[in-house]
Amino acid sequence: MEFEGDNVLNDINARFDKGLVNMIIGKSGSGKTVLMKCIVGLLTPTSGEIMYDGHNFLALKTKELRRLRRDIGMLFQGSALFDSRTVLENVMFPLDMFSRKNSRERRKRAEFCLERVGLSDAANLYPSEISGGMMKRAAIARAISLNPKYLFCDEPNSGLDPKTSQLIDELIEDITKDFMMTTIVVSHDMNSVINIGDKVVFINEGVKEWEGTKSEVMDADNEKLNDFVFASDLFKKIKEAEDKISEDKKG
Amino acid sequence: MSFIGSIENVGLYALLMRRVLSVPDRMREFMKEFIKGVYQLGVNSIWIVVIISFFIGAVIVMQIALNVDSPMLPRFTVGVVSREIILLEFSSTIMCLILSGKVGSNVASEIGTMRITGQVDVLDIMGVNSANYLILPKVAAFVAFMPVLVIFSMFMGLFGGYVICLVLGTPSVETYIYGIQAFFRESFVWYSITKSMLFGFIIASVAGFFGYTVKGGALDVGKASTDSVVINSILILVTDLVFTQLAMG
Numbered sequence: 001m002e003f004e005g006d007n008v009l010n011d012i013n014a015r016f017d018k019g020l021v022n023m024i025i026g027k028s029g030s031g032k033t034v035l036m037k038c039i040v041g042l043l044t045p046t047s048g049e050i051m052y053d054g055h056n057f058l059a060l061k062t063k064e065l066r067r068l069r070r071d072i073g074m075l076f077q078g079s080a081l082f083d084s085r086t087v088l089e090n091v092m093f094p095l096d097m098f099s100r101k102n103s104r105e106r107r108k109r110a111e112f113c114l115e116r117v118g119l120s121d122a123a124n125l126y127p128s129e130i131s132g133g134m135m136k137r138a139a140i141a142r143a144i145s146l147n148p149k150y151l152f153c154d155e156p157n158s159g160l161d162p163k164t165s166q167l168i169d170e171l172i173e174d175i176t177k178d179f180m181m182t183t184i185v186v187s188h189d190m191n192s193v194i195n196i197g198d199k200v201v202f203i204n205e206g207v208k209e210w211e212g213t214k215s216e217v218m219d220a221d222n223e224k225l226n227d228f229v230f231a232s233d234l235f236k237k238i239k240e241a242e243d244k245i246s247e248d249k250k251g
Numbered sequence: 252m253s254f255i256g257s258i259e260n261v262g263l264y265a266l267l268m269r270r271v272l273s274v275p276d277r278m279r280e281f282m283k284e285f286i287k288g289v290y291q292l293g294v295n296s297i298w299i300v301v302i303i304s305f306f307i308g309a310v311i312v313m314q315i316a317l318n319v320d321s322p323m324l325p326r327f328t329v330g331v332v333s334r335e336i337i338l339l340e341f342s343s344t345i346m347c348l349i350l351s352g353k354v355g356s357n358v359a360s361e362i363g364t365m366r367i368t369g370q371v372d373v374l375d376i377m378g379v380n381s382a383n384y385l386i387l388p389k390v391a392a393f394v395a396f397m398p399v400l401v402i403f404s405m406f407m408g409l410f411g412g413y414v415i416c417l418v419l420g421t422p423s424v425e426t427y428i429y430g431i432q433a434f435f436r437e438s439f440v441w442y443s444i445t446k447s448m449l450f451g452f453i454i455a456s457v458a459g460f461f462g463y464t465v466k467g468g469a470l471d472v473g474k475a476s477t478d479s480v481v482i483n484s485i486l487i488l489v490t491d492l493v494f495t496q497l498a499m500g
Contacts, residue, residue, distance in 0.1 A: 040376050069378030080369035094377055097277050 020198035031206040073143030075153040079135035081127040088123040113141040133164035270382040288392025308411030330430015342404035347450035351483035355458040359479040362462030363472035386459035397451035
């Protein structure tokens with residue numbers, strides 16, 4: 001993937017599995033959001049293939065592409081709720097556009113999605129009247145309203161306090177398992193990785209450096225990954241404690 | 252804006268219009284947005300049209316009464332000339348220049364803000380034709396409501412003249428009313444309405460283009476909004492010249 005002659009992403013090959021929370025992690029500016037935008041079709045890569053259940057996304061015809069897009073739900077970093085619509089209307093929007101259900105059924109589905117994310121009480125409020133965490137939950141409810149197969153989340157915890165971040169993480173994990181979705185989360189928050197990341201892909205300067213499970217992240221021998229993970233004192237201390245325990249066991 | 256940049260923008264505008272002028276994904280949603288557009292862009296503009304038209308109409312009559320003061324010309328000429336100015340140019344061209352500021356900046360900033368906050372991306376990811384969904388209802392609503400605004404403007408402009416005649420007494424109200432009815436050609440009203448609908452399309456679509464193609468942050472939305480007003484004003488004046496020559500030349 002190139003921007004004005006600069007290579008932003010290079011030779012990335014990754015597989016994201018159904019029913020799992022797949023995490024793309026990396027430093028700010030490493031190219032993870034660009035990678036996600038390529039996957040959902042907001043940017044077109046200069047070369048390569050993006051496969052959705054065996055179908056090359058980049059080679060699909062307009063009609064097929066539109067059909068596939070209805071299987072994609074996305075949670076943006078800033079939530080991107082429609083300002084002029086209430087929370088309920090936001091969740092109903094994809095249903096109004098694409099569902100063949102009648103008005104009552106569409107409303108019922110939207111209310112179910114809001115209930116699922118714990119936002120039933122905020123249904124008639126506008127985005128400007130709710131908190132950042134509630135906005136994220138509303139955006140998740142909108143993303144799942146059409147029961148998508150694929151859920152993409154771009155920095156779902158940005159700007160949220162640790163407690164709310166954890167709630168959002170748990171919600172993403174629960175929804176992924178409940179609806180058997182393929183979820184891809186872009187994040188630089190290691191707490192999220194440890195909390196919900198079933199599979200982790202580490203990107204550094206536009207290149208895939210490492211791939212594994214969350215349990216392998218702490219023990220990986222990739223220098224760049226270790227630099228990223230243990231940049232936080234908390235994780236450094238956890239690692240030291242783990243090492244000490246294993247040494248004591250050996251002793 | 253460089254020359255090459257301007258040429259590039261013309262191409263981008265044409266490509267965007269191809270997406271805008273297509274059949275809406277859901278007619279029900281289009282109608283909802285259309286009605287919202289009629290209220291937001293049309294109904295909310297009535298007050299500014301009424302106020303400006305009233306005062307400009309009054310000033311036009313006052314100026315003509317003062318400057319066309321010759322024994323060679325009958326006094327009802329004030330009414331005739333004022334009516335032709337209001338009908339042919341003021342209520343369509345000048346009013347659209349004013350509306351390009353209000354409506355153009357409104358459309359460009361609304362769509363521009365949606366662009367920079369990712370709301371347009373949300374539509375694209377869902378598979379909605381975002382250009383069509385966001386711009387077409389506004390263009391259709393403004394074009395459809397334009398005749399109402401023009402008629403309001405014409406009426407208020409002539410009424411402003413009537414009030415000034417009532418207050419100043421020169422020319423007399425009877426002479427003024429006779430003047431605005433003398434040698435009346437209905438085709439001028441249709442000409443003015445047609446022209447304003449064309450301007451309405453230009454205002455809403457160009458503002459939509461500038462808003463839709465914003466890149467960056469809040470400052471860029473402000474710049475896009477200003478650019479849309481400037482370009483709209485130029486386009487309205489050039490189109491007025493061409494249209495007048497084609498329709499009346």
